[in-house]
Amino acid sequence: MNEPSFARIAGVFFKIGATSFGGGVVAYLRGAIVEQEKWLDDDGFLRVLELSQTLPGLNAVNVAVLTGDELRGWRGAAVAATSLLVPGLALVTLLSFLWGSLQGSAWVTTALAGAAAAAVGLIVATTIQIGRRQLTDPLDLALVVATAVAVGGFGVDLGWVVLGVGGLSILLHRPGSGRRSSERASSRVTPA
Amino acid sequence: MMDEIPKALSLLAAFSMLSVLAVGGGSAVLPEMHKIVVLQHEWLGAQQFKEIYSLGQVAPGPNMTMVAVIGESVAGPFGWLAAVLGFFLPSSLLALAVNRFWHRLESWQWRESIEAGLAPLAIGLMASGAWLLAKLAVEGRVGLLVATFTTGILILYKINPLWLILAGVAAGLLGAF
Numbered sequence: 001m002n003e004p005s006f007a008r009i010a011g012v013f014f015k016i017g018a019t020s021f022g023g024g025v026v027a028y029l030r031g032a033i034v035e036q037e038k039w040l041d042d043d044g045f046l047r048v049l050e051l052s053q054t055l056p057g058l059n060a061v062n063v064a065v066l067t068g069d070e071l072r073g074w075r076g077a078a079v080a081a082t083s084l085l086v087p088g089l090a091l092v093t094l095l096s097f098l099w100g101s102l103q104g105s106a107w108v109t110t111a112l113a114g115a116a117a118a119a120v121g122l123i124v125a126t127t128i129q130i131g132r133r134q135l136t137d138p139l140d141l142a143l144v145v146a147t148a149v150a151v152g153g154f155g156v157d158l159g160w161v162v163l164g165v166g167g168l169s170i171l172l173h174r175p176g177s178g179r180r181s182s183e184r185a186s187s188r189v190t191p192a
Numbered sequence: 193m194m195d196e197i198p199k200a201l202s203l204l205a206a207f208s209m210l211s212v213l214a215v216g217g218g219s220a221v222l223p224e225m226h227k228i229v230v231l232q233h234e235w236l237g238a239q240q241f242k243e244i245y246s247l248g249q250v251a252p253g254p255n256m257t258m259v260a261v262i263g264e265s266v267a268g269p270f271g272w273l274a275a276v277l278g279f280f281l282p283s284s285l286l287a288l289a290v291n292r293f294w295h296r297l298e299s300w301q302w303r304e305s306i307e308a309g310l311a312p313l314a315i316g317l318m319a320s321g322a323w324l325l326a327k328l329a330v331e332g333r334v335g336l337l338v339a340t341f342t343t344g345i346l347i348l349y350k351i352n353p354l355w356l357i358l359a360g361v362a363a364g365l366l367g368a369f
């Protein structure tokens with residue numbers, strides 16, 4: 001693999017940041033990184049994706065950080081993640097100024113209410129798709145429900161939930177427990 | 193201006209914490225973000241929080257760039273910067289650090305345990321994000337219809353979610369009149 005220039009890395013991630021919509025960013029990333037640029041092969045990308053899902057933070061941003069790091073070290077990571085985020089940050093900021101000047105308009109309120117309702121559907125669908133395995137395994141499902149109820153029902157601080165449920169869950173999936181394959185990454189890299 | 197800097201610093205602290213706790217991505221920390229921004233500090237109203245999240249849905253690129261708008265609304269340009277750096281930098285630094293040694297742990301038995309163990313936590317947190325947003329955002333029969341329709345279509349068909357967000361906008365406009 002030839003070492004790509006920082007400009008090339010910036011260009012590729014900027015383009016994805018500007019043209020991918022609605023949570024499908026990882027699929028676009030795979031297309032560019034594996035198929036067009038051939039920066040990683042399928043296994044390399046899967047490894048990056050699995051680690052991205054395990055780590056906190058946005059999947060797409062983590063994929064950019066890890067891929068950039070593989071290509072050109074920490075500077076590559078910084079260039080990739082920044083380039084991926086800049087178009088969306090610029091556009092959402094611009095939209096917010098428009099929104100600010102239109103605030104109070106019934107049209108804007110109802111339009112955004114419609115977008116919000118659709119966004120609920122998007123999160124629900126993504127949760128079901130990524131969590132197919134966790135939602136069908138009794139023990140995993142119990143952990144999912146415990147997490148959701150602690151946060152959503154009782155308002156337990158997120159830090160305690162991550163430490164408590166996360167720690168307990170890792171112990172329950174300990175080596176030798178026979179409950180270790182997560183099978184998450186492979187299910188969601190197909191482009192929308 | 194003078195009171196914006198302390199606010200921006202609190203934002204930086206709060207969003208940095210959210211960043212490293214965001215197992216399961218952006219929607220996983222929505223309830224905690226709502227708690228901090230709307231309930232504890234009362235920096236924004238629930239309606240504003242909801243509308244900013246909705247704005248973020250029509251922007252391209254990774255989800256959650258809307259944290260910039262939250263920051264800007266709370267504390268101007270300093271707030272913008274604090275929210276963006278706070279939300280995206282700590283998790284990225286952590287990813288970079290972990291990437292340095294995760295390779296070498298290929299044969300470490302607990303590696304898979306951590307991956308499999310954090311999965312249900314991530315799904316549970318995402319579900320709590322959906323729950324919060326549903327409470328805030330699903331209003332009346334039209335809202336329920338739009339949310340259900342969107343879920344169904346996305347599960348059954350591979351379609352760019354942006355079209356469904358725009359369909360939601362259209363339904364909102366039509367339903368209102």
